[in-house]
Amino acid sequence: MFYPAAPLSSSLRRAFGVLGGLVLLTGAGSAQAEMTHEAVATDAVTFSIERVADGLTRPWAVAFLPDGRYLVSERSGALNLVDDQGHIEALEGMPEVSTQGQGGLLDVVLHPAFGDGEHDWIYFTWSKPDQNSTRTALSRVRWEGDGLGELEHLFEQDRASGPGRHYGSRLAFLDDGTLVMSVGDRGSDPTRAQARDDHAGSTLRLTETGGVPADNPFVDDGATLDEIYTLGNRNIQGMTVRDNGELWVSEHGPRTGDELNLIQPGENYGWPEVTLGNDYATNEPLGVDSKPGMTGPAVALEGRFAPSGLAEVNSERFTAWQGNLLAGGLSSEKLERFVIESGRAVESEVVLEGEVGRIRDVRQGPDGGIYLLTDSDQGGLYRLLPTD
Numbered sequence: 001m002f003y004p005a006a007p008l009s010s011s012l013r014r015a016f017g018v019l020g021g022l023v024l025l026t027g028a029g030s031a032q033a034e035m036t037h038e039a040v041a042t043d044a045v046t047f048s049i050e051r052v053a054d055g056l057t058r059p060w061a062v063a064f065l066p067d068g069r070y071l072v073s074e075r076s077g078a079l080n081l082v083d084d085q086g087h088i089e090a091l092e093g094m095p096e097v098s099t100q101g102q103g104g105l106l107d108v109v110l111h112p113a114f115g116d117g118e119h120d121w122i123y124f125t126w127s128k129p130d131q132n133s134t135r136t137a138l139s140r141v142r143w144e145g146d147g148l149g150e151l152e153h154l155f156e157q158d159r160a161s162g163p164g165r166h167y168g169s170r171l172a173f174l175d176d177g178t179l180v181m182s183v184g185d186r187g188s189d190p191t192r193a194q195a196r197d198d199h200a201g202s203t204l205r206l207t208e209t210g211g212v213p214a215d216n217p218f219v220d221d222g223a224t225l226d227e228i229y230t231l232g233n234r235n236i237q238g239m240t241v242r243d244n245g246e247l248w249v250s251e252h253g254p255r256t257g258d259e260l261n262l263i264q265p266g267e268n269y270g271w272p273e274v275t276l277g278n279d280y281a282t283n284e285p286l287g288v289d290s291k292p293g294m295t296g297p298a299v300a301l302e303g304r305f306a307p308s309g310l311a312e313v314n315s316e317r318f319t320a321w322q323g324n325l326l327a328g329g330l331s332s333e334k335l336e337r338f339v340i341e342s343g344r345a346v347e348s349e350v351v352l353e354g355e356v357g358r359i360r361d362v363r364q365g366p367d368g369g370i371y372l373l374t375d376s377d378q379g380g381l382y383r384l385l386p387t388d
Contacts, residue, residue, distance in 0.1 A: 033086070039387055042337075042351045044320035047384045049356065052371075053086040056379040061108040061361050062371055063122070065143075066115045072373065072381060073124065075104025079148070082381065093141060093148035095126065098134045101164025101187075103127030109171045111208065114143070121208075122148075125169035125181065130160035136167045136183045136199075138210060154210025157199040158225065161186045170239035172247065178213050179206045180229060180247060180263070182236035190272035193232050196224035201271060203236065203249070203263060205229040217266035232269040232294060233261075238310030238327060238362070246343070248298075250307035250327050253277035254286060258305040259297035260327065262343045270294040299338065299345045306330035309362035309373070317368035317386050326351075328359030330375060335359060356382050 033050035040047050058075040065071060070082040077097040078090040097104050106125040113119035120143040128137035137156040142149035165187030172180050185193045185201035193201020196218070204227040205216050218224035238250030247263040257277020261269055274294045275287040290296050301307060309328035313321040325338040325345075335352035338345040352359075360375035370384040 033383065036382070037355060040352070040355070040384075043349055045318060045386055046388060047318075047370075047386045050383045050385065052084075052381045052383050053082045053088060054378060054380040055088065056080070056373075056381065057377055058104070058375060059360060059373045059379045059381070060104065060106050060375075062363055062373050062381060063108045063110050064363070064366050065110075066366075070381065071108055071122065073105045073108045075099060075106070077105045077126075079105060079108065079122075079124070081146075091148050093151060094124075095139065095151065095153075096129070098127045098129040098164065100127070100134060100162075103134055103164045103167060106167060106169035107171045109173065111140075112173050112177065120144075123154075123171055123179065125167070125171060127164065127167055128156055133160035133162045134164055134167075135160045136169055136181075138171075138179075138181055138206070152209075155181070155204075155206060155227070157183050159198060159200065161188065161200070163187055166235040166252075168233070168236050170236055170249070172239045172241050174205075174241060174247065175245050177208060179208060180204065180239065181206060182233065182239060182249065184233075184235035185271065187235075190234070193234060193271045194268075194273065196221075196228065196231065199225060199227065201233055202231045203229045203233060205265070229265055230263055230267050230269060232267075232271045232274070234271040234275075237308040240310045240312050240325070242312045242325075242340075243314050243323070248310060248312075248325060248340075250310045251297075252306060252308075255280045255283060256304055257286075258301040258307050260299035260301065260307070260310075260325070260338065260345065261295075262298045264295070267295045268293060270296065276300050298343060301327075301336075303332065305332045305334065305336075308360050308375075311362045311364050311370070313364060313370070315364055315368035315370075318370070326362050326370065328362040328372060330358045330360065333358055335362065335372065356380070 037049040060073045063071040072080045081089045108124045111119040111121040121140045123140045127134045135156045139153045141151045166184030168182035168184035170182045181204045212226040235252040236249045251259045254277040333354045337349045339347040358375040361373040363371045372382040
C-alpha cells in the first residue's frame with residue numbers, strides 16, 4: 001500500500017491463495033524449475049511461483065542472455081552463469097570488489113544491442129576499494145559466448161568514502177542509448193545529496209563508454225558535476241524505463257519515507273530536506289513535506305517497505321497488468337503492483353508478502369515471466385507465470 005499524491009479512484013485489495021506443495025516442472029521454458037506455489041490469486045491475475053535456481057549467496061541482480069541463460073550477480077563479487085536446469089557457474093574475469101557493509105558486485109544489465117557481436121557488453125556496478133574507503137563504480141565486460149573477455153572500467157564516483165552503505169548502483173539504458181546510474185548518499189552525511197560538486201545522492205547520465213552526454217542538464221553549470229542528472233536522491237535501488245520512455249525509480253528512505261519517483265532531468269528530489277522519513281534513533285521527522293524548488297515523491301510507500309527492484313509489466317502473459325509497475329521490498333518482503341496514470345500511482349495491490357522472502361530484484365524476462373531475486377545466504381531466482 002502507499003500514500004497517494006492524489007485521491008485514488010479505488011483501492012485494490014489483496015486476495016491471496018496457495019494450493020499444493022512442491023512440484024518439479026519439466027515442460028518447455030521451465031525445465032527442472034521447482035514449483036513453490038501452484039496458484040496465487042490476486043484481483044486480476046492468478047499465477048504460479050517457480051524456483052528456477054537456489055543456493056545463491058546474497059544475489060543482487062539478474063540479466064537475461066539471448067540463449068535463455070541468466071547472469072546473476074552476488075555481493076561476494078561473483079558473476080554467475082545460470083542455465084535452465086538451475087546449474088550455477090561463477091565466471092572468471094571480474095574485478096575484486098569491496099564487500100564492506102552493503103557493498104559488493106551489484107547491478108548487471110546488458111547493452112541494448114547485445115547479441116549483434118559488436119555490442120556484446122555486460123555492464124555492472126560495484127563497490128571499488130580505495131584504501132579504507134570505497135567508491136561506487138561502473139564497468140563493463142565483453143561476453144565471449146560462454147565466458148568473459150575484455151574488461152573496461154568506465155566511471156567511478158568522485159569521492160571515496162565510508163561507511164560501506166548507500167551505494168545506489170541501479171542501472172537503466174534510456175531510449176536514446178544513454179545510461180542512467182544511481183549513486184546513494186553513502187550513509188554518513190545526508191547533506192551530500194544536495195551538494196552539486198559531489199556525485200553522492202544523485203542519478204547520473206552517461207554515454208555507453210562512461211562519458212558525459214552533451215545535453216546533460218548541468219553541462220553548462222560550472223557549479224554542478226557534468227554527470228549529474230538529478231540530485232537529492234538518498235539511495236535508489238530500483239530503476240526501470242517504461243515503454244513510454246518514462247524513467248521510474250524506487251528509493252530507500254530512512255525509517256519510513258520510502259518512495260517511488262518519476263525521474264526528470266535536472267530535478268532535485270529533496271533528500272534530506274524534503275522527506276517523509278523519520279530518524280532511526282528518535283523516530284522524529286527528519287525533513288519537511290515540501291519545499292520550493294524540490295520535487296516530492298510520486299508515491300510515498302507505507303511503513304518500512306525497503307524497496308529494491310522495479311519493473312514495468314508489458315508482457316502479453318500478464319495482460320491485466322499491462323503498464324503497471326512492480327516494486328520489490330526487502331524488509332517488507334512485498335511485491336506491490338502500481339497502476340500509473342499521468343506520472344502518479346492511482347491504484348495499488350500487494351501481490352506477495354512473505355512468500356519468497358526479501359526481494360532484491362524484479363525483472364520481466366524475455367519469456368514474459370516476472371522474475372524475482374531474493375536476498376539471503378541461500379537466495380533464489382523465482383519466476384511468476386499466470387495459470388490461466
